[in-house]
């Protein structure tokens with residue numbers, strides 16, 4: 001059995017807690033490795049390492065910090081396939097999909113290479129006679145990132161690129177389900193010239209997370225994962241005095257208006273609904289079909305779904321891979337029973353796909369029509385290859401549906417009517433909106449974040465808000481005294 005350990009102080013380190021978690025190959029259903037689960041003492045030691053490395057990194061010139069990131073960017077580019085292969089082996093997603101994840105993560109590093117520009121402060125000359133004010137952005141210290149299984153390379157890159165560029169020391173606690181990609185990222189950072197101890201990976205479960213959330217030497221925590229854990233991380237971390245951004249789960253709707261191009265909308269619904277087996281926080285899980293577009297749209301979606309090839313992610317012919325675990329696969333399949341019991345129509349039942357019987361954690365694609373909004377198949381984030389259709393009489397009905405959802409991560413509208421699309425973008429209560437774009441993940445120079453139960457905290461992730469999250473401002477008021485005009489004055493300082 002292969003053992004997966006931590007990355008501490010610039011090198012691979014075996015776990016010492018004696019506790020391990022299984023790492024599966026979802027395509028075969030076999031255990032491929034075991035990952036060390038850190039103890040409280042191990043996490044404390046990593047924090048001490050990061051704390052010791054912080055002062056020198058913080059004092060390192062901006063140009064030098066950017067240079068390390070530029071080199072890291074080149075190494076990421078050269079190692080795309082290796083990273084993607086690790087993601088596919090442990091997560092199960094197809095190689096193409098894994099390469100896409102690496103490419104989107106790389107964009108975040110490219111943004112962070114501009115740190116010397118992003119960290120420019122403000123300056124006001126002569127706020128009072130002979131007095132100037134400078135605002136500067138400084139790093140927070142030791143910051144931590146806790147990441148989910150579904151993007152084992154991209155989500156760590158969302159966080160670490162900006163955090164390091166801003167001069168922080170970083171501790172990554174990746175998902176224990178697919179831990180290997182993070183270790184390759186750590187190795188590449190070291191090869192890029194990042195000083196030892198500035199970036200560390202500690203694997204673990206709740207023990208590691210709780211230690212991070214309450215450790216007095218950790219200034220801030222970025223989290224991405226499910227809503228109940230995001231809420232817990234936000235509440236626990238902020239109660240311990242930390243800055244926290246905690247991104248949670250989602251239930252993303254795609255509104256299709258009667259004037260939409262049905263073929264294009266069906267292509268988008270299938271791509272965004274079943275890509276990565278539906279295990280994306282920006283996956284479309286509900287199609288809100290407005291008016292008489294429903295019949296032709298469902299037909300067009302079904303026609304496409306029947307052609308999708310499900311198989312091992314490493315097989316270049318596969319379009320959709322397995323789910324992350326057997327338990328998750330069975331849970332997702334259970335929603336088809338719930339939907340049926342609640343009166344929905346299962347148009348395509350993924351359980352009937354022969355691939356579902358295989359040894360891997362596969363589940364065929366399912367399409368469910370007329371899903372009642374009271375059914376768990378509608379209210380829960382299923383996080384699997386199940387696309388629900390809710391029929392809406394009017395545009396207003398579709399908007400109401402979305403407004404009543406507790407989540408607000410992504411949403412899309414498909415229409416040829418620019419006025420309707422503009423109105424939708426203006427009024428909808430969701431953080432990321434696509435107009436004829438089913439997965440509107442912002443590019444790296446904007447920021448990523450949902451509303452409502454999809455994000456706890458004030459700042460979104462990566463891009464300009466990421467720079468804000470990983471820095472705090474300091475305002476310096478300066479007077480160079482002129483001995484000729486100096487005098488004692490006990491009044492409160494005024495500017496005029």
Ligand code: NAD
Nearest residue numbers: 147148149174175206209224225226229247248249250281
């Ligand atoms: P998860 O919440 O189970 O795990 C996320 C992280 O929290 C992992 O590192 C895990 O080890 C840790 N964790 C799990 N249970 C914990 C507990 N009880 N106490 C402390 N820590 C715990 O999420 P997941 O299953 O890995 O990822 C899928 C979820 O992430 C989905 O809900 C998806 O929507 C969400 N997600 C959201 C975004 C976003 O940007 N909003 C992006 C990707 C994934």
